[in-house]
Amino acid sequence: MAVSTPQVLDELLRQLSSRARQDADLDPGPQTLIDWLGRQLGAEIALVDRGGTVEASTARFPPAILDSLRPVLTRLSGGQLAAAASQVGAFHVRCEALGRDGPRPVLVVAGPLPLTREALALTSHVGAVIEVVRRARRADGLALRYQRAAARLRLAILAALMTGEPTLARRMTAGAVPPLLDAERLRVHLLRCPPADRGRIIDAHEDASGYHGCGLMVRCPVYDDHLICLLPPDDDAGGADGSGSPAAPLRALVRDNPHYALGISAAVPLPDTARAYDQARHALAVACHTSERVADYHGRPPLAGLLPRPQALAWARAFLEPIRAAPRLTLDITSLALHFPRSGVARLLDVSRNTVTAHLGRVQDALGLDLQDPRSRAELALALAINDLPSPDGDPVAEPPPTPSVDGLLSTEAAVTWAQAFLQPLLSGTDRAVHRTLRAWVEAGADAQRTARDLGISRTTVRAHLRTAEQLLQRGLLTPGPGIHDLVHAFRIADRAP
Structure with a gap:
């Protein structure tokens, strides 16, 4: 079959470009290229990988051909030959090794007639394209594995900081220490966003070292819609609008996306990262109920x-x-x-x-x-x-002093003052419904359904009161954590206070 190589290659490039425009996720892999080449040559084609296994082939390629070609395929794959032609039964067979590094894959073309000069040139060109695609796939695979390893390392660094061990976090990096670990203090920025957006945000800010400039971004392994961002304090960075601060991109994301919210902790020493994370959770609970959807932590001492x-x-x-x-x-x-x-x-x-x-x-x-x-x-x-x-x-x-009871410990003046200040936002209004709901909720084991049944209201109303309380108390209550613990202690102290 006569083939005009330049025109056919132009057609191949047009098809590949058209497919890429129609579907950005479409991968023109070896199978696509082999099927296309088979149609152009009117022949059956197979790509034999470095281990001698057929990686891709046209639908009617006769596998028995390869049995008689094993010695030739071995020499081609090992680099002793670049190409070879032979006849196997009624088929004229052309074998060509792809790439330079052995063991090499081999492209096998079997047809009823010998290949013309133009067909040979087209086969070599398509073989080169196939090898480029295979190399690109391997590079993509390596890049993906690197990204996953970098994500695991960032999570390990976060885990070490959460346990108060910044020195261990430095050792985990094997000398490639992120700038964050050279800072004395940090803030935790907790971004709530759709789960699918987390990877895009991380990739957009990831640098060549696998970190994020002066900070770290980590997918929360517990809550799928949380992105944990560790950044150095930005008190002295940027202008009055914070545009020059490390957190500016996060604030911009929240401003531009109505489904996002951001909670920001106070600045703490690195060993206190766990405390900063709890603060960011409290701030995020508040941010979800504000029009700006951004809140800084302004809590009281623990x-x-x-x-x-x-x-x-x-x-x-x-x-x-x-x-x-x-x-x-x-x-x-x-x-x-x-x-x-x-x-x-x-x-x-x-x-x-x-x-x-x-x-x-x-x-x-x-x-x-x-x-x-x-x-x-x-x-x-x-x-x-x-x-x-x-x-x-x-x-x-x-x-050592005598061991007090917990009630005796919580009856001190400092504890009573803390509890009164904690509960004051619930008592400042004339409507005590939120206060009553919270008390019943604690008595019901933080079970919204039992609370609704005990109070004779709907479960939706209970959750609405909990969300209101989160905003008033600046504590997270809808998920397990220190917000619920503080509420329990405050009620316990208030019940025993004069």
């Missing part, structure tokens, strides 16, 4: 830091004594389960949900708690928070 330190530490150590010798994984699961759903804890630690449940069951039995009850969860969270604070200064050999 309760654990306001209690008399020696007495609080004595209570916390006594409370946690039954699990002090528990395995590290048990303690990690317990701490995370106070802030995330159990399924989220399983995803964070890459364990099964049954494993999470088993570890929490052992903690419940040891402490005599029901970790499904928000009051038990709040008490355990308070003990862990107190235990994580720095040890008090003073004489190390001094007699």
